[in-house]
Amino acid sequence: MEEEYEALLQFLYLVPVGVVQFAPDGTIGMLNPLCAQLLMPLSSHGGLDNLFDALEQVAPELRNMANNFMATHGTICEGQRVQLSAGIPGKMDARMLSVSLFRLDGKRLMAVITDITQVVKRERQLKQSEAWFNAVLTGVTDYALMSLDKSGRVEAWNQSIARVTGHTERTVTGCELTLFFSPGSITSDRVADRLREADANGWSLDNGWCVRADGSRFWANTMIAPLARDDDMPEEEKGYALIVRDITDKREAGDSVMRASACDFLTGIANRRTFFEAAELELERWRRFPRPLSLIAIDADFFKNINDTWGHAAGDDVLRNLALTLAANVREIDVVARMGGEEFAALLPSTDLDGALRLAERFRVAVEGQRVRSGNDEIGYTVSIGVASMGPGITGVDQLMKLADRSLYAAKKAGRNCIRHQHADHPLPALQAAAPEPASD
Numbered sequence: 001m002e003e004e005y006e007a008l009l010q011f012l013y014l015v016p017v018g019v020v021q022f023a024p025d026g027t028i029g030m031l032n033p034l035c036a037q038l039l040m041p042l043s044s045h046g047g048l049d050n051l052f053d054a055l056e057q058v059a060p061e062l063r064n065m066a067n068n069f070m071a072t073h074g075t076i077c078e079g080q081r082v083q084l085s086a087g088i089p090g091k092m093d094a095r096m097l098s099v100s101l102f103r104l105d106g107k108r109l110m111a112v113i114t115d116i117t118q119v120v121k122r123e124r125q126l127k128q129s130e131a132w133f134n135a136v137l138t139g140v141t142d143y144a145l146m147s148l149d150k151s152g153r154v155e156a157w158n159q160s161i162a163r164v165t166g167h168t169e170r171t172v173t174g175c176e177l178t179l180f181f182s183p184g185s186i187t188s189d190r191v192a193d194r195l196r197e198a199d200a201n202g203w204s205l206d207n208g209w210c211v212r213a214d215g216s217r218f219w220a221n222t223m224i225a226p227l228a229r230d231d232d233m234p235e236e237e238k239g240y241a242l243i244v245r246d247i248t249d250k251r252e253a254g255d256s257v258m259r260a261s262a263c264d265f266l267t268g269i270a271n272r273r274t275f276f277e278a279a280e281l282e283l284e285r286w287r288r289f290p291r292p293l294s295l296i297a298i299d300a301d302f303f304k305n306i307n308d309t310w311g312h313a314a315g316d317d318v319l320r321n322l323a324l325t326l327a328a329n330v331r332e333i334d335v336v337a338r339m340g341g342e343e344f345a346a347l348l349p350s351t352d353l354d355g356a357l358r359l360a361e362r363f364r365v366a367v368e369g370q371r372v373r374s375g376n377d378e379i380g381y382t383v384s385i386g387v388a389s390m391g392p393g394i395t396g397v398d399q400l401m402k403l404a405d406r407s408l409y410a411a412k413k414a415g416r417n418c419i420r421h422q423h424a425d426h427p428l429p430a431l432q433a434a435a436p437e438p439a440s441d
């Protein structure tokens, strides 16, 4: 028996994945060194006592999945992706873990944890190339092809545009590319970005909602590629080809799978991982061509009291209401996400500090002015909000998030139900300082 135990310990020590055994409430009984190493960045006090507590901020859904698993033993989830950090494009990859949970019996659960940072990076690269080939090689009947001038205005017309978008030559020629996108899903900055991206990489690919002439929407894959030109051709004659493909069917087919991994299980809005992925992309664009970019951190006030007074289910109703309220007040191009617990965030491309403050006030007023119906109760609540805007000293998403969090902390200290902000003009010294009273306003 002792020998078997020795062999098990040796196995756990050497196995190239993190293994942790824990109780149904998350209390850790045993974990191997690799697991401790993988989870240590999540520890708030230098120790690891409870797996669910450690993962609360990055994967709150795991506790829920384990609690809702009714069988006496079996697989609770397999390969659940958990984003640990946002990463810095070009310098540091976003750290990603894969977590599988198993129930062994009534008292013991086990998690197997692997670092999949590199796998995810390669997946992203592959997805990009695959989408490009699909766009080029398939669907000869479901695409519209047009040429754009150097600023992205439609230059040449053909029948495929009418087939896919319902537009006529008269309504399209000379118009900006934004004509094909639903309002709020694209800005002039984004069009300029895509043209530059096409210049730099040979193409720019994106998926999103487009609109037809009659106002109906379709989910489209759009690719912009620079037109071939001689080196001695004048800059004015530069142009692009735009291919728009209606892929509504494909989106619907992959929708439920996509939603499960990209959305928060409770509220249905983007989860923390999706938020950081979008924020990383936006920062990458900002780095190439700086323009306004803001981030809003939102936190429900006295949320523990709501749970304690009306119950956990009512608390969940409040969180769902908060998610809906935030989502109803932003443009399509913005990303609203639940970051964990009662914390939410909104990423606002092409939005300066003033614009972000106006939106933050709209959030605050909208929440304050409503009641959440939960069973027979009507619950009123408020939010505190921190706003941060991008500046030259910021090098990564984490830093912008920290700035917004510090403003949020200042709003809490100022009495809650209010907004505080910081502009990242000289953020680094302040961020590196040893947590002084946060400066704001």
Ligand SMILES: Nc1nc2c(ncn2[C@@H]2O[C@H](COP(=O)(O)OP(=O)(O)OP(=O)(O)O)[C@@H](O)[C@H]2O)c(=O)[nH]1
Binding pocket: 060, 266, 299, 300, 301, 302, 303, 304, 305, 307, 311, 312, 313, 314, 315, 316, 319, 340, 341, 342, 412, 416
């Ligand atoms: N109902 C519900 N509660 C949650 C969820 N996630 C976290 N919580 C609870 O949210 C509460 C957050 O409490 P605190 O961090 O003390 O914050 P607070 O009470 O909102 O106080 P302030 O933020 O300082 O205004 C905790 O009691 C958590 O258990 C969830 O998914 N559903």
